[in-house]
Amino acid sequence: MLNxxxxxxxxxxKLKTNGFANDIAVELILRGFNVPIVQNALxxxxxxxxYVSDPDKYAQTLDLLRAFVDIAEVIPGQNPYTGSDxxxxxxxxxxxxx
Numbered sequence: 013m014l015n016x017x018x019x020x021x022x023x024x025x026k027l028k029t030n031g032f033a034n035d036i037a038v039e040l041i042l043r044g045f046n047v048p049i050v051q052n053a054l055x056x057x058x059x060x061x062x063y064v065s066d067p068d069k070y071a072q073t074l075d076l077l078r079a080f081v082d083i084a085e086v087i088p089g090q091n092p093y094t095g096s097d098x099x100x101x102x103x104x105x106x107x108x109x110x
């Protein structure tokens with residue numbers, strides 16, 4: 013779970029500037045998800061994306077994730093961030109729900 017929300021964008025909207033990825037990770041963990049890493053993304057992201065090694069294999073997981081975040085893009089293949097099978101990058105579009 014990576015936070016790609018731009019702090020300046022959050023400030024413009026008068027929202028907190030950190031902790032978004034952690035908030036989602038806590039909710040997922042409480043529901044049985046394994047969330048081994050919560051950190052800032054290397055770059056900002058305007059949209060929420062999911063890198064997934066095998067979208068077909070993880071179709072149910074993706075469906076469950078959509079209950080917590082609006083996923084704008086699913087990117088198949090190895091993710092460049094964690095080496096895990098799935099990486100969620102929370103983007104600025106998540107701020108629209110706040």
